[in-house]
Amino acid sequence: MTDSRPPVSQDLSSHMESLGLAARLASREIARATSAQKNQALLAAAQSLEHNKENLLQANTQDIQHAQTAGQDAAFIDRLSLGEKGILSMAEGLRQVAALQDPIGGITDLNYRPSGIQVGRMRVPLGVIGIIYESRPNVTADAAALCLKSGNACILRGGSEALHSNQAIAACMHEGLKAAGLSANIVQVLDTTDREAVDLLITMKEYVDVIVPRGGKGLIERISKHACIPVIKHLDGVCHVFVDESAEISKAIAISINAKTQRYGTCNTMETLLVHAAIAPRFLPSIASLMREKGVELRGCSESRRYVAEMNEATEADWYAEYLAPILAIKIVPDVDAAIDHITQYGSQHTDAIVTEHHGNAMRFLHEVDSSSVMINASTRFADGFEYGLGAEIGISTDKIHARGPVGLEGLTSQKYIVFGDGHVRS
Amino acid sequence: MTDSRPPVSQDLSSHMESLGLAARLASREIARATSAQKNQALLAAAQSLEHNKENLLQANTQDIQHAQTAGQDAAFIDRLSLGEKGILSMAEGLRQVAALQDPIGGITDLNYRPSGIQVGRMRVPLGVIGIIYESRPNVTADAAALCLKSGNACILRGGSEALHSNQAIAACMHEGLKAAGLSANIVQVLDTTDREAVDLLITMKEYVDVIVPRGGKGLIERISKHACIPVIKHLDGVCHVFVDESAEISKAIAISINAKTQRYGTCNTMETLLVHAAIAPRFLPSIASLMREKGVELRGCSESRRYVAEMNEATEADWYAEYLAPILAIKIVPDVDAAIDHITQYGSQHTDAIVTEHHGNAMRFLHEVDSSSVMINASTRFADGFEYGLGAEIGISTDKIHARGPVGLEGLTSQKYIVFGDGHVRS
Numbered sequence: 001m002t003d004s005r006p007p008v009s010q011d012l013s014s015h016m017e018s019l020g021l022a023a024r025l026a027s028r029e030i031a032r033a034t035s036a037q038k039n040q041a042l043l044a045a046a047q048s049l050e051h052n053k054e055n056l057l058q059a060n061t062q063d064i065q066h067a068q069t070a071g072q073d074a075a076f077i078d079r080l081s082l083g084e085k086g087i088l089s090m091a092e093g094l095r096q097v098a099a100l101q102d103p104i105g106g107i108t109d110l111n112y113r114p115s116g117i118q119v120g121r122m123r124v125p126l127g128v129i130g131i132i133y134e135s136r137p138n139v140t141a142d143a144a145a146l147c148l149k150s151g152n153a154c155i156l157r158g159g160s161e162a163l164h165s166n167q168a169i170a171a172c173m174h175e176g177l178k179a180a181g182l183s184a185n186i187v188q189v190l191d192t193t194d195r196e197a198v199d200l201l202i203t204m205k206e207y208v209d210v211i212v213p214r215g216g217k218g219l220i221e222r223i224s225k226h227a228c229i230p231v232i233k234h235l236d237g238v239c240h241v242f243v244d245e246s247a248e249i250s251k252a253i254a255i256s257i258n259a260k261t262q263r264y265g266t267c268n269t270m271e272t273l274l275v276h277a278a279i280a281p282r283f284l285p286s287i288a289s290l291m292r293e294k295g296v297e298l299r300g301c302s303e304s305r306r307y308v309a310e311m312n313e314a315t316e317a318d319w320y321a322e323y324l325a326p327i328l329a330i331k332i333v334p335d336v337d338a339a340i341d342h343i344t345q346y347g348s349q350h351t352d353a354i355v356t357e358h359h360g361n362a363m364r365f366l367h368e369v370d371s372s373s374v375m376i377n378a379s380t381r382f383a384d385g386f387e388y389g390l391g392a393e394i395g396i397s398t399d400k401i402h403a404r405g406p407v408g409l410e411g412l413t414s415q416k417y418i419v420f421g422d423g424h425v426r427s
Numbered sequence: 428m429t430d431s432r433p434p435v436s437q438d439l440s441s442h443m444e445s446l447g448l449a450a451r452l453a454s455r456e457i458a459r460a461t462s463a464q465k466n467q468a469l470l471a472a473a474q475s476l477e478h479n480k481e482n483l484l485q486a487n488t489q490d491i492q493h494a495q496t497a498g499q500d501a502a503f504i505d506r507l508s509l510g511e512k513g514i515l516s517m518a519e520g521l522r523q524v525a526a527l528q529d530p531i532g533g534i535t536d537l538n539y540r541p542s543g544i545q546v547g548r549m550r551v552p553l554g555v556i557g558i559i560y561e562s563r564p565n566v567t568a569d570a571a572a573l574c575l576k577s578g579n580a581c582i583l584r585g586g587s588e589a590l591h592s593n594q595a596i597a598a599c600m601h602e603g604l605k606a607a608g609l610s611a612n613i614v615q616v617l618d619t620t621d622r623e624a625v626d627l628l629i630t631m632k633e634y635v636d637v638i639v640p641r642g643g644k645g646l647i648e649r650i651s652k653h654a655c656i657p658v659i660k661h662l663d664g665v666c667h668v669f670v671d672e673s674a675e676i677s678k679a680i681a682i683s684i685n686a687k688t689q690r691y692g693t694c695n696t697m698e699t700l701l702v703h704a705a706i707a708p709r710f711l712p713s714i715a716s717l718m719r720e721k722g723v724e725l726r727g728c729s730e731s732r733r734y735v736a737e738m739n740e741a742t743e744a745d746w747y748a749e750y751l752a753p754i755l756a757i758k759i760v761p762d763v764d765a766a767i768d769h770i771t772q773y774g775s776q777h778t779d780a781i782v783t784e785h786h787g788n789a790m791r792f793l794h795e796v797d798s799s800s801v802m803i804n805a806s807t808r809f810a811d812g813f814e815y816g817l818g819a820e821i822g823i824s825t826d827k828i829h830a831r832g833p834v835g836l837e838g839l840t841s842q843k844y845i846v847f848g849d850g851h852v853r854s
Contacts, residue, residue: 251850258852378848421805423678425685
């Protein structure tokens with residue numbers, strides 16, 4: 001695809017072409033499927049996962065052994081491992097998606113126009129979703145379920161290390177589809193570990209409508225760079241909490257601690273704490289000591305270091321950093337404008353929160369911070385499909401086109417205009 | 428940008444860079460502007476267009492003379508010509524956009540979640556819109572107005588033949604912005620006729636959020652192919668009317684005649700008429716003679732030729748054709764399935780209509796035809812921003828990602844999640 005890479009083999013190219021065509025045809029079938037059929041497929045697939053537990057564990061063990069032989073580290077093996085609990089949790093996930101309301105066919109804003117026609121919008125599937133992910137095999141079931149329920153066909157490409165697990169999970173999804181009288185091509189899992197297959201998948205404009213990469217920043221960057229199909233993605237989660245002058249100290253402490261320490265490795269974890277200069281003397285010493293109790297390393301601007309003993313000075317790179325670790329950058333700002341400016345300059349448009357009792361400042365922050373989630377007096381950790389009531393999420397988007405923020409079923413759909421007349425013509 | 432083109436000059440590259448940066452900064456200003464400010468800018472710009480009528484006519488005459496010297500044809504000169512009426516109509520357009528409701532800041536679906544937080548969505552601008560168009564100078568005012576009202580900065584690049592007209596219109600827009608205390612960089616009109624400028628504009632990911640090409644298919648294809656920024660566009664309008672077995676003949680005739688003959692050159696004009704075999708004997712002879720009275724050339728499938736004397740046989744190419752001319756392809760189909768299949772295979776996902784009194788067939792057509800507008804018993808000519816009540820449109824999109832169908836103010840916006848808490852943390 002790039003000049004430096006060898007040309008893709010003819011065989012792989014025609015394999016991907018036929019896979020794409022099959023997905024396109026299958027997308028028409030699943031677009032027409034009733035809610036009952038889609039739910040039946042999901043419930044039968046859940047049952048199949050439970051019935052085939054032994055097979056799944058065996059396939060997963062095979063993958064784990066390969067990964068161990070290849071010298072992968074413990075964190076990698078952990079992500080790859082399903083275990084019995086993982087299998088039951090996948091099945092439960094399918095049942096949860098079955099319980100969600102079907103977005104497809106929903107009609108909104110159907111109103112009469114002066115010409116006499118009625119104009120409204122109907123929610124429709126996107127078509128074919130390509131999902132590219134890394135070593136977690138549970139994504140196979142989770143992503144397939146969301147695509148299926150939203151009336152989309154999907155082509156899944158998991159990490160090569162999880163090939164056997166993914167194929168075993170795919171077989172269960174296919175059993176579910178079959179039980180509902182639906183084509184297996186609605187959920188296709190790539191059976192090749194060839195890296196060129198991804199390059200083809202993300203450029204098959206005719207057959208694939210949107211690409212969702214799930215995984216590390218390297219994967220997402222590579223895909224965004226080379227895809228010529230729209231990509232739903234986020235690259236970074238450099239999330240901020242701004243503690244305003246009028247913040248209630250107890251709320252500011254609770255939110256900051258939760259946003260930083262509830263989980264360190266998630267994209268909605270706070271990475272930089274911004275503190276209004278007027279509240280710094282009352283707030284900074286206590287939050288610093290609480291953070292340190294939790295084992296969080298602090299890096300502060302020169303002004304903030306006056307309030308916190310033995311804190312290293314933050315460098316310019318710290319303001320851009322997504323640590324995904326027990327490290328926190330701290331900066332004192334003179335006012336809400338400076339806080340918004342800092343977030344605009346260094347943030348990643350993911351999730352940012354203000355802690356304040358001042359209505360005007362809260363509203364300014366809400367309107368002017370251009371992030372996919374903006375919060376008042378709440379922890380950034382709430383930025384999540386389940387917490388927002390979407391039921392499940394296929395990812396979080398920090399782009400503005402199409403879906404923004406946590407992407408659930410609705411983000412995998414579009415709306416077409418519908419017009420009802422009774423012989424109406426335009427004059 | 429492609430291998431075959433010469434490298435872009437350093438000068439142009441840095442010029443575009445500074446233009447892009449100015450647009451990005453201006454986008455923050457217009458995003459924060461109040462409705463009153465935006466309306467003031469639009470109304471003052473309208474007034475400025477009227478006050479500067481003579482200057483505008485002079486600039487336009489200059490462009491027209493150049494075009495005539497360059498040997499452009501009458502249709503081209505017609506598109507390029509403003510005239511006094513054109514100027515007043517631009518001013519009226521600005522006032523109409525001022526009268527539209529401001530979409531920015533609108534909050535929807537603000538509901539409490541079990542955790543106690545309130546989650547909703549707020550409508551926000553996209554940021555910077557790049558608009559590339561051809562010889563019609565009125566697009567400068569129309570497009571700038573929609574971007575401004577939707578809180579976006581824009582970079583406009585009109586056809587080089589309209590350079591003087593576009594600069595004169597830009598000056599009026601700037602006067603309007605100034606009157607409202609807003610930066611002129613909110614509406615930037617490229618002052619270079621260098622074609623490379625377009626290549627740079629459509630690849631400046633950092634500074635431009637979406638590209639809207641307006642013009643002929645050649646322009647749109649070129650831009651879609653090379654852009655690495657999302658493009659809101661439609662390539663073809665191969666629109667169908669399907670006259671079902673149960674159609675009322677009078678409605679079928681009225682709709683078909685309107686869809687084909689009200690205007691030949693528009694993207695929502697019918698290009699292929701599909702007729703159910705059972706109604707063909709009653710419908711085809713009369714519609715054929717009416718179409719011929721209007722001067723429409725007919726091209727039919729072999730079966731339809733049995734009902735219409737001296738009709739040429741349609742070739743495969745006719746089913747794909749967007750004639751934009753008084754030519755109509757006619758095909759007899761055995762049932763609604765065959766009609767949907769034909770539209771799926773040959774259509775362009777723009778606008779398709781069924782004429783039927785059968786509720787089940789109407790609903791199947793509505794659900795299964797995957798086009799940006801799907802109509803029951805109404806003319807395809809209704810597919811239009813004004814007719815749909817959007818107030819104005821920046822274009823029609825046949826893509827499924829982001830905006831679909833006529834794109835008005837809402838299509839130039841996005842939604843972010845907002846969360847209200849009172850010290851809430853995630854457990």
